[in-house]
Amino acid sequence: MFSSPVRQSASTAPPLRRSGARLAALVAAATCVGICAAGPASADPAPAESTPASTPASVTLSAPVAPAETGTAAPTEVAPATEVAPATEVAPTLTEPATAEPATQPVVPVQPAPAQLTASRASAATSRTAVSAAAVATKPVVTTQPVETWVDLGKSATFTAHASGSPTPTVQWQSRRWTEDAWTDIPGATSDSYTSPPASVNDVEPGFRAVFTNSAGSVATQSADLRVNQAPPAAGTPSAPRNVKARQTAPSQITITWSAPSDEGSSPITSYGAGYGTRRWGNGDDFSPSTFKAVFNGIDDGDYTAVVFAVNDSGMGWRVFVPISVGDVPTAPRHLAATRSGSSVTVTWGSPARAGYAPVRGYDVVLTSGSRRLTRTLPADATRATFRDLPAGxxxxxVTATNVVGASSAATVSVTVPSSTPVAPPRPATRPAAAAIPAVAPAQAPTRAPAAQLALTGSEGAAQAALALGLLVLGLVSTTAARRLRTATKA
Known part of the structure; x- marks a missing residue:
């Protein structure tokens, strides 16, 4: 459609009688060729108008009609029927009825809106976090221990225990008679609190504990004894001894002391009974009415209960119980932990549950890895030690606690120091000397295109190709004109 102006210019241009005029005409022709190849010198082509749903497919696929030139009637510029033939050929495929088989129609996936995508991604992230959190299980940790409870005959005792953990642990209460070593589950006792049956004369210090369990493991609380207040002794018996004390006085030795009761009863005191026991009684003896101290040796480390009572002709009087802990050396330090930071390790611990015969006087902290051994001795009030620049491994x-008798059993943990190969920092690029930098002339600003070229809005590649073609034609024409000038000059 745009070739006509070129033909008209070529056909209507008058004959050139001078080479200069002919050269000018050729330049104009080359410029026109460039313009025609680049497309119309108008604004960006208007986008195709959307076709209503009721518009036939043949109209939708028809080529866009060029705008009518000024002074030309619009009906004469509409593309003839032969120009819409391609659309007519495609029409049967695009005008299939809406009732076609579902299998023959392409399924177009519905793209979710950005807000839906954001909500979906947030939901997926929440699900992953929930699954990750659910996958991490922690072993139960006892937070509340049951305690020893005294009750009168016919009364019940309530024991309470709590534990943390993930998932939430279940609980099972157990009991053990003082003459037994094995623990037995109590049917139905599966809550954090357990209430014992009414105490009877046959309940001789039974023990109770709770066992917490989840998928990560189980943990048992300490034992809590049920102590039953003794039945009133027979009439005329002595009252309870006074100032009863029990303490460890040497390694593997305890000493029990007391004073005479305030009331001897219906007859003078004939003896005193004193002893100690755990869950198996039998360690005791009889002492004269003038003796107020009992010493027992060869006692293993552990927790015991000392007992003292007075006896006269009417029988045994009120008994007095006193707890006592025995240990030649301290128990192991508690709550041992080792935390690494880079190549440094910080060790922390707590004091032993029992100091033993004498107070703790210090701690020995030892780190070993293969043949390497590091040792520190710290005072009794220390609870932390830091080791720096440890080799990988x-x-x-x-950690052990010591007193005048010796060292406790060791509390032990492990920690790994990873190997770290330092990465060399990148070397900076070498800057060339100033003399070696070649002088580069600044790029000149591109020459502004002619007005006709600035009006081009077609493809940039097509415009460049047309310009190159025009310059080529111009070069050929210039060469031919020069030759003719030289020939005319010679003639």
Whole structure:
């Protein structure tokens, strides 16, 4: 459609009688060729108008009609029927009835809106977090221990225990008679609190504990004894001894002391009974009415109960119970932990549950890894030690408490110091010397295109190709004109 102006210019241009005029005409022709190849010198082509749903397919696929030129009637510029033939050929495929088989129609996936995508991604992230949190289980940790409870005959005792953990642990209460070593589950006792049956004369210090269990493991509380207040002794018996004390006085030795009761009863005191026991009684003896101290040796480390009572002709009087802990050396330090930071390890611990015969006077902290061994001795009030610049490897950490008798058993943990190869920093690029930098002339601003070229809005590649073609034609024409000038000059 745009070739006509070129033909008209070529056909209507008058004959050129001078080479200069002919050269000018050729330049104009080359410029026109460039313009025609680049497309119409108008604004960006208007986008195709959307076709209503009722518009036939043949109209939708028809080629866009060029705008009518000024002074030309619009009906004469509408593309003839032969120009819409391609659309007519495609029409049967695009005008299939809406009732076609579902299998023959392409399924277009519905793209979710951005808000839906954001909500979906947030939901997926929440699900992953929930699954990750659910996958991490922690072993139960006892937070509340049951305690020893005294009750009168016919009364019940309530024991309470709590534990943390993930998932939430279940609980099972157990009992053990003082003459037994094995624990037995109590049917139905599966809550944090347990209430015992009414105490009877046959209940001789039974023990109770709770066992908490989840998928990560189980943990048992300490034992809590049920102590039953004794039945009133027979009439005329002595009252309870006074100032009863029990303490460890040497390694593996305890000493029990007391004073005479305030009331001897219906007859003078004939003896005193004193002893100690755990869950198996039998360690005791009889002492004269003038003796107020009992010493027992060869006692293993552990927790015991001392007992003292007075006896006269009417029988045994009120008994007095006193707890006592025995240990030649301290128990192991508690709550041992080792925390790594880079190549440094910080060890923390707590004091032993029992100091033993004498107070704790210090701690020994030892780190070993293969043949390497690091040792520190710290005072009794220390609870932390830091070791720096440790070589890579797995380190075994042990902490023991000591008193005048000796060292406790060791509390042990392990910590791994990973190997770290330092990465060399990148070397900076070498800057060339100033003299070696070649002088580069600044790029000149591109020459502004002619007005006709600035009006081009077609493809940039097509415009460049047309310009190159025009310059080529111009070069050929210039060469031919020069030759003719030289020939005319010679003639």
């Amino acid at each position: 797995t380190w075994r950490v042990t």
